[in-house]
Amino acid sequence: MRAVQSNRSDSSRTSREHDGSSVNEKSSHSEIDKSVRAIHTPKLRLENVTKSYGAVSALRPTSLDVPAGEFLTILGPSGSGKTTLLQMLAGLVTVDEGDIWLDGKRATHSPPHERGIGMVFQNYALFPHLTVAQNISFPLEMRGFTQSEIQERVRKILEVVKLSHAADRLPQQLSGGQQQRIAFARCAVYQPPIILMDEPLGALDKRLRDQMQTEIRRIHKELKATILYVTHDQEEAMSMSDRICLMNDGRIEQIGTPLDIYFRPQTIFAAEFVGTANVLGGTIHSISHDTMTIRHSGQATIRARLRSGNHWSVGDRVATITRPENVRVLTQDETAENELSVVIEDAMMIGPFTKIHMQTSDNVAVSALTVSIDKEGAFRQGDRVRIGWDINNTVALADRSKQ
Ligand SMILES: Nc1ncnc2c1ncn2[C@@H]1O[C@H](COP(=O)(O)OP(=O)(O)OP(=O)(O)O)[C@@H](O)[C@H]1O
Ligand SMILES: [Mg+2]
16 A cells, blocks of 8 residues: 555656646556556456366356465365366366456466466375475476575575474485475475465374464465465364365355354355254244244244345245354253254263254254263253254255255
């Protein structure tokens, strides 16, 4: 913004000096326009991009804007089109229809080396006969950097990934997590403005994954790169991302911040893929200003808030979504805004929390996640209990599966 303001004062002074020259006025405006456009131009844009392999639609028409510096996670089940999307961006797979824009320039058919995109794959693909330092030097040598510049960059990136001490080792003398960090360093060392990562932590155990997630976030901040990160692990997606792009069957199901997707899922698929969801189907019985009442097949009545943008009518089929951590097992004299009578199927104490699996009278599975209490047999199989939750913790969604 500062650049825009200084442009304006510089050029207005020039205009005055030249006694109101409209040419200068125009050029100042075009400078401002350029700066404003630069601020608003996404780093990366997909516009109705598609890809088919024979009869398989790997990617249906997909549009997506990614601003500079964003950490965007592509999340979705196996076969949903995540790798296809990344490979098209990198130029490794051709686009059937639509366009790819990088920094506002059309790059749909540009060769991979002209796109300024680095890619880290799941299998690290390090050169086994080269040392760590040689592995990292490789992309710099390919790009014609001088020897002194190569040495300096390799030294710096090894510091960033905290592996300076391992510069002279061969990949096989490193742990899986260390090899992964070298694969990332080899990509980051030539500072591509966009880095694509396809399930880079898939082969690591839980503890190493946790460490690497933190490392990648730290390095992302330090390098200020735009990162697209593929995973099918919803917790990884929620903990790492600025935004999550949830994919399903070659389409973007929902895109938003982790909080958007978790608390405001737009489809039943999104609610069930990210976190655990209690899904109860029913029909709208009545609507009064900001609340709707839904009659479930088990005859229970559930209330949910009306969300702006939704156009509901009495009689519409809906599904209500409630997260297990918002469900309470009610004591005898306790009441809640939404209540349901259920039978306990199973209770699992997992340290700080207890997962309670229950069933409604019409055999719908529901679950609650509560803080564990030190009481033997607090939740016994076969017990009939009432559960309850707040209206504000109830999301109503169109239930297309039943139409
Ligand atoms: N080269 C190919 N030839 C034929 N079909 C392909 C090819 N590549 C991908 N597909 C198909 O396209 C669809 C999307 O595949 P893609 O690899 O993008 O999925 P994904 O989301 O990355 O899955 P995963 O999580 O298993 O890696 C799948 O049905 C897949 O079988
Ligand atoms: Mg894949």
